């Protein structure tokens with residue numbers, strides 16, 4: 001019984017959307033549907049999966065602006081981010097226009113997420129951590145059994161998320177990473193919103209923002 005992960009970078013920002021699925025039940029989730037909805041659905045079809053939900057880490061355009069198109073093509077519940085990111089989702093028409101993305105309409109997710117909620121991909125369990133700082137409503141998804149963290153724009157390989165956008169807060173971000181992420185096992189794999197994968201152990205040793 002394995003959890004499969006396929007990384008699908010989308011948008012000019014090369015945001016790491018991920019297709020997660022349970023090998024046995026074929027149930028699947030897409031995380032951070034920033035764009036290229038048709039391509040993401042092709043991956044679902046290629047593996048003959050049953051797509052159950054979209055999970056969002058935060059409301060930035062490169063993570064959320066493909067949701068409207070994807071749910072139009074293939075209606076599924078949208079879970080997350082935390083409600084504190086609502087202002088980003090409502091700003092999507094302006095933000096997508098200003099970055100030259102296809103114009104995305106504002107939306108309200110099926111369900112906002114909170115610290116400690118448990119989500120499932122088939123038989124695989126993920127816990128939600130709320131880590132504000134990059135955005136106030138940023139959440140991440142952690143599977144202890146699979147040693148996997150879907151980190152969005154909180155933690156990157158040897159870097160951290162920007163905090164200079166409206167609503168950003170550097171000290172909140174550092175505190176959230178220190179308290180909730182660096183306490184995870186060193187061999188936890190980290191899938192960030194941009195760039196290569198890393199591990200908690202690597203970041204403890206080599207991330208210059210965390211010393």
Ligand SMILES: [Zn+2]
Pocket residue numbers: 058060134153
């Ligand atoms: Zn972001």
Ligand SMILES: [Zn+2]
Pocket residue numbers: 013015060062063153193194
């Ligand atoms: Zn991003």
